[in-house]
Amino acid sequence: MADQKVYQASTTAPVNIAVVKYWGKRDPKLNLPTNSSVSVTLSQADLRTHTTAACSSSFGSEDSLLLNSSPQDVTGARTQACFRELRSLRAQLEASDASLPKLSPLPLRIVSENNFPTAAGLASSAAGFAALVRAIANLYELSSSPTELSRIARQGSGSACRSLFGGYVAWQMGEKADGSDSVAVEVAPASHWPTMRALILVVSAEKKGVSSTSGMQITVATSELFQRRAEVVVPRHMLKMEKAIKEKDFEAFGKVTMMESNSFHATCLDTFPPIFYLNDVSRAAIRAVEDINTKAGKVIAAYTFDAGPNAVIYYEEENTEAVAGVLKSALGNLDGWQGRDIKEQASDNLDARAVQVLKDGVSRVILTQVGEGPIRTEESLIAANGEPITK
Ligand SMILES: Nc1ncnc2c1ncn2[C@@H]1O[C@H](COP(=O)(O)OP(=O)(O)OP(=O)(O)O)[C@@H](O)[C@H]1O
Ligand SMILES: C[C@@](O)(CCOP(=O)(O)OP(=O)(O)O)CC(=O)O
Structure with a gap:
């Protein structure tokens, strides 16, 4: 019988509020902005997304996302771009080390909770996509840096790329047509200006x-x-x-x-x-x-x-x-x-x-x-048998 093990990893991710605003895309498909921006990452003690990413051959054939207990459409181009890029990084790892379990072809089950209103202008898409990308990167045991992951999160929602870091964060607009240099970097950590x-x-x-x-x-x-x-x-x-x-x-x-x-x-x-x-x-x-x-x-x-x-x-x-x-x-x-x-x-x-x-x-x-970037957690929203844990 095929391996039906449920692999999983969890993270929390923060909201960020821009002080130099992102507004305008030069490439709507890749979410490439017309200008750079800067934000302050806010403390996860108050506003955060908690996301668990799991994969298993027992999950049927479809990827899924449950947000605050309600199923979300994952067929949209933005979510698909994040899944595709992360899978491709995992596939590269698997190709270089045959002892690794083959997770990249398995269906993903994502369970997420925002502790604030979704889509109310409280930057839920920023925390949401940062958590989604970070959780899957943890699940796939990718060694990618936050800046490398920001390139992927950006394709989910532009402002999400800045939520991969804590403190004070710049999203450099970049120049290249493929978006490879349109990424987030730390301007200063929260500890630099903690007040x-x-x-x-x-x-x-x-x-x-x-x-x-x-x-x-x-x-x-x-x-x-x-x-x-x-x-x-x-x-x-x-x-x-x-x-x-x-x-x-x-x-x-x-x-x-x-x-x-x-x-x-x-x-x-x-x-x-x-x-x-x-x-x-x-x-x-x-x-x-x-x-x-x-x-x-x-x-x-x-x-x-x-x-x-x-x-x-x-x-x-x-x-x-x-x-x-x-x-x-x-x-x-x-x-x-x-x-x-x-x-x-x-x-x-x-x-x-x-x-x-x-x-x-x-x-x-x-x-x-001001607060820290995504934090890995053992607190999971998916049980060992793969079922979502509803609170
Ligand atoms: N935890 C999550 N996991 C995955 N996707 C999420 C999550 N939370 C929010 N989203 C996505 O973000 C969308 C809301 O984004 P939207 O840009 O409309 O609002 P906002 O982020 O609150 O506002 P803004 O980004 O303009 O400040 C949701 O419909 C959902 O698709
Ligand atoms: C006004 C803003 O909050 C706009 C945020 O836009 P989004 O990141 O939500 O847009 P998409 O890339 O289309 O998902 C300013 C900012 O956060 O920089």
Whole structure:
């Protein structure tokens, strides 16, 4: 009888939030971007994907993916590209060492759990594809570096390539047509600047209107402002951002972060028909951050928004009270503040109308910080007999 053993490996992977934004593909098939980007990896203590990858001849003939207990379509080109590339690396290993079990032809069973809302603009595809690629690489015992794996994860979702690393990460756009140099690299580990904090104001946990994938295609096709962003604005921001991170210069980091977010959303408005990811609640968050910085007399808080209305506010630990403490006193009792020792600080310098809009529109907060890259775990979502473990 054929070997029916169930081989498996598990990992967790983090979310990342860009401070220089990826928006625009020069090759939609390979997910090659029109500009480089930089992100901060967020702590897996708060937001993470947990994925187990298994393979066995007992799994029938089809690959499968179970996400938060519901079966997902794996026939899409992006997931297929990740499976194909990882299988091919495993096949090379098997060809060079005949003693290795032949895992590459076996069907894959992937079971994954996100501990945050999927497709709500909380970068679930980034953590999701990073975890998928890392888990299969662990299963196949590949010696590939995170940068090599980032080339594969990028084909699942562009931003996923940055979640293969912890800390501060750059995705170099690359020049080659085959995408082999479009990969993620570490700018600095989390330990270099461990005091970076992030407060997420969750405005909407609903599925978003215009997906990043289609949104950026329409921007590339219709926005002239976008041309200038890709050619002039982002290259300048990349240099400034990498320098700010190396020097742990929050004022420079914060200024570029906010200008980047504004530039990206400006190209969304310049898209035809226009794309609106920011709403009144987002704009109230921008106002509150401006008021906090005005009071401090310098940039101590920086907002950024992805393809949705949620605000991510970066600040340094020493300014926890002046940023998170002020927002806590303004927003009042919300899910997410509990269990965190954040002392409230008077918020009467914040614009009263902005505070009211935030109170009405923010449903919960997530307090988190810079964190590590994917972490291998023995905790499995698949039992020894191959059946998914549902919680
Ligand atoms: N754990 C996971 N494993 C595999 N795929 C996942 C996982 N989590 C999310 N995905 C994929 O990512 C898709 C959601 O990506 P989408 O880009 O729409 O939202 P988002 O990542 O939350 O937002 P954004 O990337 O714009 O910040 C899901 O439909 C699913 O295909
Ligand atoms: C606004 C962003 O969050 C866009 C992320 O886009 P995705 O990585 O979700 O897009 P696809 O490559 O089409 O999957 C900015 C960023 O994360 O850099």
